[in-house]
Amino acid sequence: MPPSAVPTATLTPDAVFAPSETDATPPAATTTERPRHRYEWLATLPFILCHVAVLGALWSGVTWQAIVVCIALYWIRIFGVTAGYHRYFSHRTFETSRPMQFVLAWIAQSTSQKGAIWWASHHRAHHLYSDSERDLHSPRQHGFLHAHLGWLFSGSDKTEWNRVKDLAKFPELVWLEKYYLVPPIVTGFLVWLFFGWSGLFIGFFLSTVFTWHGTFFINSLAHVWGTRRFETKDDSRNNAFLALVTMGEGWHNNHHHYMSSARQGFYWWEIDLTYYVLVAMEKVGLVWNLKQPPERVLEAGRRADAERRALARG
């Protein structure tokens, strides 16, 4: 482990996901009706404008360089979301150096999904309460559209600091939390500088919109569409299509069953591009201690698959 390594000695999955002080307050009374949400309509404006900005290409035209930038920025940044926001900051499934930790946060935040600390605080709550009345983005509780994006505009703006004490001790991450728009603005500006208006509209805005919905599909679609290998308390699913377009996040039922693993495709046929990139990064010493699912989990999964196949055969 290099001297700049981020210390994780005291960090166990239990510590990361221990209920926080705010969890002591009881949830609102459960009713059979869906909760009514109050949306902050003004806050949706920048979100809508980023979608509309793509239409700027009707005026600028579309260069082939812009298309290449769009494809490259989608894959680089969806990797930032899954390896950074999700597998590293939310779940701490591998270790890295402090500079690399900053790079991961920067790439993730260039997708304009707020600070890595904000993201992790909400995602840890999602695992603690998945698909219960306290889950902010459960399709079961709130309907598909609210789970996909509505929750972003209805009371999710606060960072729950007591859930992310392990991240809050890094001033550079706290700085990124405060100035969370710096990475996307710098990225957008550089793309405009080098690739012009077409680069900005298609290369930056279109790829940003794709990374948003790719990420949001895991909260919405991956809880309603796909198969369930493990009997988790939530509705999480495994979905090969979502896994391909989100670099492995579609193996969401695997992930909800055993979230402390750096790999979410548990078997060789479950393609998990993020994990493959992490393995390559481990080979050159950029990350290390990639956590694996234990053999008992893999064996239980194999048994469940065999039972399902037997049932299908009748």
Ligand SMILES: [Zn+2]
């Ligand atoms: Zn997760």
Ligand SMILES: [Zn+2]
């Ligand atoms: Zn989930």
